[in-house]
Amino acid sequence: MLGHTGLQVSALSFGASPLGGVFAPVDEAEGERAVRRAIDLGINMFDVSPYYGLTRAETVLGRALAGRRHQVILATKAGRHGEREFDFRKDAIKRSLEASLRRLQTDYVDILQAHDIEFGALEQVLTETYGALQELKAEGKCRFIGMTAYPLPVLREALHHCELDVVLSYCHFHLANTLLLTELLPLAREQGVGLINASPTGMGLLTRQGPPAWHPAPPALVEQCRLAVAHCARRGADIATLALQYVYWQEAVPVTLVGMSKVRHVESNVAAVAEKPRPELLAELLEILAPVQDMVWANA
Numbered sequence: 001m002l003g004h005t006g007l008q009v010s011a012l013s014f015g016a017s018p019l020g021g022v023f024a025p026v027d028e029a030e031g032e033r034a035v036r037r038a039i040d041l042g043i044n045m046f047d048v049s050p051y052y053g054l055t056r057a058e059t060v061l062g063r064a065l066a067g068r069r070h071q072v073i074l075a076t077k078a079g080r081h082g083e084r085e086f087d088f089r090k091d092a093i094k095r096s097l098e099a100s101l102r103r104l105q106t107d108y109v110d111i112l113q114a115h116d117i118e119f120g121a122l123e124q125v126l127t128e129t130y131g132a133l134q135e136l137k138a139e140g141k142c143r144f145i146g147m148t149a150y151p152l153p154v155l156r157e158a159l160h161h162c163e164l165d166v167v168l169s170y171c172h173f174h175l176a177n178t179l180l181l182t183e184l185l186p187l188a189r190e191q192g193v194g195l196i197n198a199s200p201t202g203m204g205l206l207t208r209q210g211p212p213a214w215h216p217a218p219p220a221l222v223e224q225c226r227l228a229v230a231h232c233a234r235r236g237a238d239i240a241t242l243a244l245q246y247v248y249w250q251e252a253v254p255v256t257l258v259g260m261s262k263v264r265h266v267e268s269n270v271a272a273v274a275e276k277p278r279p280e281l282l283a284e285l286l287e288i289l290a291p292v293q294d295m296v297w298a299n300a
């Protein structure tokens, strides 16, 4: 259950940023098949944003969901439109959602979140943007509202000032980082706010292909993750499997979003969480990653 929303979300859910070609070139037809395969395998929540692939991810997701919109919980965002383009004003948030609805081929989303609020003027986000989200909720354009950010203190601040249904945090709960569990989870639980955990591979750090060139992690974290990936391979295991199992089986958060655009990733990720992590391998990985545990980077 996602906080007090009443939404029964699948604990492993679908992050749609790869549908926008954010990590690697995307085959849109394959991306659409991945979405439909995910629904068939029981994944029911899909998270996207106009920012992902500069509207492309929403367009691909909208096509994939045609005829199946009623089967899923659909979440998008507003406020971020480009790498350095943000607009958290009320009118902009409303216009952004209208455009998202057209691309997603629906007349409402289940969740609308202000996207990456640390890049805005917090004073404006917590008043004007928040007001826009509340109005859109009252108009029935979205059922629930929330905010996303990388720095956990910013999300705590948002929770102290606004009545949100959900908050989304990324890269703070994976094999090399558990800050989410101590720095945000207690407050979210206390308030009945649904905590959405994103990026269980640390945006590609804990995958065989490694992080994309734009990844903001400091070199020490990248290097230690590379060693963990290599160790896993020597042991005949796929690090992405361990990364998902590690988060999933702690059962600490209601939902974890993993980014996908390929049918084979959907299938292997769903299969991965059906089993618990191998304890010795997990212990070895945690030992390799201990020197960089909870390392964060500056954002905004």
Ligand code: NAD
Pocket: 014, 015, 016, 017, 018, 023, 047, 048, 115, 116, 148, 149, 150, 168, 170, 198, 199, 200, 201, 202, 203, 204, 207, 208, 209, 240, 241, 257, 258, 259, 260, 261, 265, 268, 269
């Ligand atoms: P992630 O940790 O989920 O990693 C995604 C990467 O892992 C992609 O390159 C994907 O192809 C790859 N991958 C997935 N399964 C794999 C497998 N089995 N084997 C090998 N590689 C695999 O990072 P993410 O995509 O950034 O996060 C998940 C989702 O959370 C996003 O798609 C987005 O919807 C959301 N998110 C939101 C914010 C925000 O609001 N600011 C930030 C980050 C993520």
